[in-house]
Structure formats: structure tokens, C-alpha cells
Amino acid sequence: MKKIDIDSWKRKKHYNFYKDYDFPLFSISANLEVTDLIGHIKNQGIAFFPTFLYLMMKAMNSIEEFRYRIRGDEVVLHDSVTPSYTVLNEDELYVFSTTDYVSDYQTFIDNVKRDIEESKHGDRLEDIPGRDDLVFVSSLPWISFTHTTHPIDTKHPDSFPRVTFGKYYEENGKILLPFCIYVHHGLCDGLHVARFFEEIQKNIGEFINRK
Numbered sequence: 001m002k003k004i005d006i007d008s009w010k011r012k013k014h015y016n017f018y019k020d021y022d023f024p025l026f027s028i029s030a031n032l033e034v035t036d037l038i039g040h041i042k043n044q045g046i047a048f049f050p051t052f053l054y055l056m057m058k059a060m061n062s063i064e065e066f067r068y069r070i071r072g073d074e075v076v077l078h079d080s081v082t083p084s085y086t087v088l089n090e091d092e093l094y095v096f097s098t099t100d101y102v103s104d105y106q107t108f109i110d111n112v113k114r115d116i117e118e119s120k121h122g123d124r125l126e127d128i129p130g131r132d133d134l135v136f137v138s139s140l141p142w143i144s145f146t147h148t149t150h151p152i153d154t155k156h157p158d159s160f161p162r163v164t165f166g167k168y169y170e171e172n173g174k175i176l177l178p179f180c181i182y183v184h185h186g187l188c189d190g191l192h193v194a195r196f197f198e199e200i201q202k203n204i205g206e207f208i209n210r211k
Contacts, residue, residue, distance in 0.1 A: 059199035
């Protein structure tokens with residue numbers, strides 16, 4: 001992690017423009033094509049959620065703009081960012097679970113499965129104190145949506161990216177996954193979100209064709 005010298009930062013003007021907004025986030029929703037991924041995980045008996053979470057976080061970590069965070073009057077760049085995601089517990093209430101991102105696929109998958117099982121018996125609904133290297137992730141496997149919104153505390157704005165993906169569905173012979181992301185406009189632009197989507201699709205192809 002390193003502190004950004006804002007005065008010499010190429011985003012200085014954009015950051016200063018948005019940093020005092022009550023709601024500095026923007027969102028983009030799109031469908032990701034997961035036709036081949038769904039076929040592959042069904043053939044291999046692989047769980048969808050942890051696999052897609054890995055491919056998504058790998059994409060996010062490859063783009064610098066998603067690793068910036070605002071700390072008071074400072075901006076920092078993390079070496080990597082980690083998913084904090086929702087899990088349904090035994091009372092059918094969502095709770096938070098966090099699994100540190102690692103680049104090794106199987107290690108990450110095993111850790112996610114372990115953390116999900118532990119979270120099912122818990123009730124954590126708070127962020128981890130002192131950590132701003134998180135990405136908030138929600139999964140809505142019961143519904144295919146065109147857009148989502150998030151409750152935001154405008155009195156205490158933050159710079160965490162927020163991601164939601166829904167129930168995949170078939171259309172014109174393709175399987176599509178509804179996907180929505182919120183990001184802080186002082187740190188990230190539409191160009192970077194587009195690259196993020198492209199990276200996810202690239203990671204899916206590489207995952208399917210890996211030896």
C-alpha cells in the first residue's frame with residue numbers, strides 16, 4: 001500500500017471535483033455473457049459463486065483505479081483488494097463474510113467455502129474496523145435485474161466499490177448474468193469500468209481453457 005501524492009497525481013482535478021459531493025458514486029449495469037463458464041462449471045462440478053467471485057476479483061485487482069481508497073484528506077493505493085460479501089445465515093438474514101483475495105484459484109475457493117460455512121452460523125453486520133481494502137459484493141441469485149441501488153450513508157461517504165450480480169438467464173442462445181457496479185467518480189471513470197468488464201470476460205475464457 002502506498003500514499004498518493006495528490007498534487008502530482010494525474011487525477012488531482014477529478015478527485016478534487018468529486019471528493020466533497022454528498023453522493024460521489026456512479027453506477028453502471030450490464031449483462032456479462034457466462035455461457036461457456038456455466039457449461040464448464042456444470043461439467044466440472046464446480047460451485048458458481050466462489051468461482052465467479054475469484055474471476056471478478058482477479059479482474060478488479062488488475063486495474064489500479066479500483067484499488068484506490070480515500071482516507072480523510074489522503075488517497076492510498078492498495079497492493080490488492082478483497083471481497084466482503086453477503087451470505088444468508090440460518091435465519092435467512094444476510095450477514096457479512098470476508099475472504100482475503102489470493103491469486104491462487106484453489107486456495108481462494110477453499111477459503112471462500114470455509115468462510116461461507118462459518119458465516120451461516122453468525123450475525124456479523126459490521127465492516128471490519130481499520131480495513132479500507134474491501135470491495136462490497138452482493139449476490140441476488142433469485143432474480144434477474146436490470147439495475148440495482150444501494151443504501152448509502154451520505155453523512156459519512158466512503159470510496160468502497162460496490163458490486164451486485166443476479167440470477168443468470170438464457171436469451172437468444174446465450175446465458176447472461178446481470179451485473180451492477182458502483183464506484184467513486186473521484187477515483188474511477190467509465191473507461192475503467194469498461195476495462196473491468198472486459199477483464200472479467202477475459203478471465204472467464206482463460207479459466208475455461210486452462211490446462
